[in-house]
Amino acid sequence: MMQRTSSFIFLLLMATFTACTKSEEVKNELVREDTSFIIPAHFPKINYPIDNYYTFARWSLGKKLFYEKALSRTNEVSCGSCHQLAFSMADNEITSKGVEKRLNARNTPSLANIAYHPYFTREGGVPTLEMQALVPIQEHNEFDFNIVEIEARLKSNQGYQQMSNAAYDRPLDYYVIIRALANFQRSLLSGNALYDRYKNGQASLNTSQLNGLNLFLGKANCIACHAGFNFTNYAFQNNGLYQNYKDIGRMRLTNNAFDLGKFKVPSLRNASVTAPYMHDGSMPNLFKVVEHYNNGGQPHPNKSTFIKPLGLSEKEINDLVQFLETLTDYEFLQNKKFTHE
Ligand code: HEC
Ligand code: HEC
CATH class of the missing domain: 1.10.760.10 (Cytochrome c-like domain)
Incomplete structure (x- = not known):
């Protein structure tokens, strides 16, 4: 009995210990690798999903995908075509154009501080930033494509495969694509006006x-x-x-x-x-x-x-x-x- 209790405590300690090192890692990485990505002191902390903590590898992959035109069926547009930094990750169009110059139904919103939004799109129908990426990918007036075909298209790209393994320890697939995009977007913090x-x-x-x-x-x-x-x-x-x-x-x-x-x-x-x-x-x-x-x-x-x-x-x-x-x-x-x- 005694034996079992102590090994239980041991396991518990191990679990706590692992949890600590994990969050330490995250913190250190923030400081070490990307000094521009600092949460403004007067902003609340960001709630990262448990399976998508910030790491520099994830962020870099997300950024590359954000500007990747191969995500659209015709290779014409990327997320960055409509969400442009100079316009606070929005643009200056009434409604922006997706593939084949198809007009969107709505004005493009800014992505500044998107990490803090409790739900996404203007009617709030999308519960997580990870899932939001699927909206433009599928949308007829945006990428007019789907995540399965994107995965197939990027499969042969060695650079992407390496980045994906470094970031999520698996080959580039839908799991990685939507998480990396969200990881990058959560860093778009604006608090120095x-x-x-x-x-x-x-x-x-x-x-x-x-x-x-x-x-x-x-x-x-x-x-x-x-x-x-x-x-x-x-x-x-x-x-x-x-x-x-x-x-x-x-x-x-x-x-x-x-x-x-x-x-x-x-x-x-x-x-x-x-x-x-x-x-x-x-x-x-x-x-x-x-x-x-x-x-x-x-x-x-x-x-x-x-x-x-x-x-x-x-x-x-x-x-x-x-x-x-x-x-x-x-x-x-x-x-x-x-x-x-
Ligand atoms: C009852 C809530 C409410 C109040 C009060 C309110 N707003 Fe708004 N505001 C909104 C909503 C909702 C929208 C978005 C409407 C839409 O998307 O069509 C909006 C949109 C805006 C926008 C456009 C932002 C964009 O990116 O398109 C600006 C600017 C704005 N409001 C400024 C103000 C100012 C200035 C005041 C005070 C004079 C004000 N609002 C009062 C709810 C409000
Ligand atoms: C053709 C222009 C266009 C492209 C390309 C595009 N977006 Fe958007 N984005 C929009 C519009 C328009 C909305 C508003 C949608 C709505 O409210 O129904 C939006 C909404 C969003 C939102 C939600 C913002 C909020 O306030 O809730 C996020 C996040 C986002 N886009 C990220 C992305 C990502 C990531 C990509 C690439 C995978 C992308 N967008 C590609 C135009 C675009």
Whole structure:
């Protein structure tokens, strides 16, 4: 009996010991191999899935795949064709083009700080970043392909096989492809805008920017939805864009009329470089966005009660836009670590 108890304790200790070394490894790798990938001090920690911790090998493979045009049926487009760093991993099209110049149905969202999103796409139908990769791969207007054929196409590529073995200890297959892509995307962290430096006491905002911040928190109450360090509460809201929505938003997923015209609240980080705005790219600039909120939007039974005429003056509209521009992180937008080679 005694014997069994002690060997049980021994096993337990071994398990704890292994767990410790594992997380130590992860931490060391973060520090040692990639100094640009540091979680901003005022950001929460990232929850990595147990089978997809960050390692430099995984990250490198993910980055290569992110810019790999062979993922699309016609070898024309990569993830990076629509998600471009200079535009905060979005682009400046109303809707972007996939294979054979087919137009997407929605405006491309920014991937900055995507590690923190609790679900993906604008209606929130995809539960993990790993699974999200399958959406563009299958989508008729994006890669129009499938993961099995991608696996077959990349099979003969020695470079990929080596990277895959180093990263996940197995040949390149669907398991590896979706995990590596997610591993890379989780490193796309943006937290060094003027606003962050102001919050950390390292910079100051001018009068107009400060006034804009106060409006954001107060009279305009943008904070009701665009809250927290990433300027979104990730809720699904109808912000009064239309009386009749062509894209029904979250109702596509739930089939519930209560969700008609509701979309995931987007982050406002780097918004100054992601024009045009909204799920359909219907607003050309930030002034138009703020004017929309100031007018209270279109009548709709699902419209949030926070969307109502705000009574902002021209100067206040301008101040609010000036504040939104303080959320631009130029260091992130120019970080060569995230671009193609
Ligand atoms: C043709 C343009 C295009 C390509 C190529 C593309 N995307 Fe996207 N991406 C979009 C659009 C548009 C959406 C919004 C989809 C929606 O809401 O239904 C999106 C959404 C996303 C999201 C979810 C963002 C959010 O806020 O929920 C992630 C993550 C993403 N894409 C990653 C990728 C990856 C990884 C690839 C390559 C495997 C890729 N994208 C290829 C246009 C593209
Ligand atoms: C009731 C919640 C809510 C409030 C309050 C709110 N927003 Fe939004 N905001 C949203 C939603 C939802 C979207 C996305 C709508 C869509 O995709 O069509 C959005 C989109 C945006 C966008 C476009 C982002 C992009 O990448 O397309 C900007 C900019 C924006 N809001 C700024 C503001 C400002 C400034 C205020 C305050 C005046 C504000 N919002 C108040 C919910 C809200």
